[in-house]
Amino acid sequence: MAHRILILGGGTGGTLVANRLDRLLGDAVAITVIDRDDSHVYQPGLLFVPFGLAEPSEIVRPRHAQLRESIDFRLAGVDRVDIAHNTVDLLDGSTIPYDVLVIATGASLQLEETEGLLGPEWGRSIHTFYSLQGASALRSALEGFREGRLVVNLIDMPIKCPVAPLEFCFLADWQLRQRGLRDDVELTFVTPLDGAFTKPVASARLDSLLVEKGVRVESEFATGRVDAAPRRLHSWDEREIEYDLLVTIPVHGGPEYIARSEGLGDALGFIPADRHTLQSKAAENVFVIGDAADVPTSKAGSVTHFEGETVVENIQRFLEDDELTGSFDGHANCFIETGFHRALLIDFDYETEPLPGRYPERHLGPLPLLAESRLNHLAKLAFQPLYWHVLLPGHEIPGVSSQFHSLARRPAMQGSGRPQ
Amino acid sequence: MTTVTLAGSTVEVDPEGFLVDAQQWNRQIAQEIARANGIEQLGDRHWQVVNFMREAYLETGSAPSIRSLGKTSGVPIKELYELFPKGPAKLASKIGGIPKPRGCI
Helix, strand or coil: CCEEEEEECCCHHHHHHHHHHHHHHHHHEEEEEEECCCEEECHHHHHHHHHCCCCHHHHEEECHHHCCCCCEEEECCEEEEECCCCEEEECCCCEEECCEEEECCCCEECHHHCECCCCCCECCCEECCCCHHHHHHHHHHHHCCCCEEEEEEECCCCCECCCHHHHHHHHHHHHHHHCCCHHHEEEEEECCCCCCCCCHHHHHHHHHHHHHCCCEEECCCCEEEEECCCCEEEECCCCEEECCEEEEECCEECCHHHHCCCCCCCCCCCEEECCCCCEECCCCCEEECHHHEECCCCECHHHHHHHHHHHHHHHHHHHCCCCCCCCCCCCEEEEEEEECCEEEEEEECCCCCCCCEEEEECCCEEEEECCCEHHHHHHHHHHHHHHHHHHCCCCCCCCCCCCCCCCCCCCCCCCCCCCC | CEEEEECCEEEEECCCCCECCHHHCCHHHHHHHHHHCCCCCCCHHHHHHHHHHHHHHHHHCCCCCHHHHHHHCCCCHHHHHHHCCCCHHHHHHHHCCCCCCCCCC
16 A cells, blocks of 8 residues: 655645655655645745735745646645644544655744734734735835835744845845935844844844945844834833834744644744754654754755755655665755845855855856855846746756755855854 | 853853853852843742753753743743843853853754
8 A cells, every 4th residue: 555645735845845755656655735725935036026026926826736646735724733643633624644744834924922013003004025915015015105214123033034034124225225215214124133144154244234235233122012103113121113114024933733733843833853854853754844843944945945855765764664864964045135136145054154155166156155246146036937847846956956065165264164 | 162160160161151061050150150140149030940941951952942931931021031131041041051042043
């Protein structure tokens, strides 16, 4: 009998694992993918929607259409996972048994976790671009915004794509300049971190870019609540920041079913997993991919892509009773849009922070690391068709390796290379 | 790494003053680090948080973030900031003799 592989979530991770397993194992497996809706959003595109640089319709496709024909796609919400009995209860009342479970349900936005976000001002003076609906609403709000204080507020880590709030600041600066309004708008980035990013060398570089672009940074600001009238952010330690238009990056957590699944997730709803094998710590036949996992690397599509290889190989090894591979090294690779048709690229893993250099070849590049270039911007734009046609179907992207160290392109740098 | 004497014990600390070896810690050391960071006397609620952080670290290998501390330690976030001004997770880790929380990535 075919092994029953159940995949929760039909986003980046769920889709690419399903397609790779199906191609690799064929009739030896029966794969089911479950999602509560049939809209697969190309999430890197969300950043561009508020600025009119992407249309919502351009970044959404049906989930089922990204899956190979022999994969069963089912529309349903998950009630709970029962790891003791290897079953998943769905909200429609049915129960599905599995031999191997893959958790790929990502991270959810938890607006209700921050007092004052949701209320009559939500969608008026308070916005987010972390959802398709939010990004569309913010586009109208920005079109009507001509002067005042624009505040971009990262409430707490972890978030998806930790560089996106910075990119938003850079693109807002660019657009306001194009509209001739930059002098009338005070642009502020508010973060609980002590700088722009979590890793020191990249953080210093990004901090100075923010300064160059006239973006004020309020660091170590741990947002406690939002007062919608008068429009103010309050920190837990009594600091205040006034805004006219607030772009918030809400607190992230795991979806609700994880809290209902005994023994599966942590206090925030993420799934503890081995950081090299991506096997869950809760059960040996449960694997985790993407934002759902509590592993110490960025929650980003590139990470999910690189994890895919390890998850697929380990599911195969698990089914054959082989020892698992610990090949995932935390590799992340992020393009950072800086406006003016330029972007910067960072590349890092569990052990090595983002440093200057070239990618993917150490000397030849062609893409410069930690430096702005037009080529990086073009590479970022070129990625979207690759996402739908190469990454999701589970093919290799030429020149891009999932392992960080196999690239060996880095110039020697003094006093660097240690994680914080 | 530097070696310092805290409450009569010789311990190794990193450049920011976090203990390198959690096993070198004791309650007197905790009190002395607290005083140096503006907390005159550690009370019951401070200890509740410090002990919780330590246990979580020793069990899982990493210290909880403020948000999960607020959900699981029995001390609400607002109070965490009153007890440990500025950065509760960072300061409670330092007092508890465990490494600086690895910030999120």
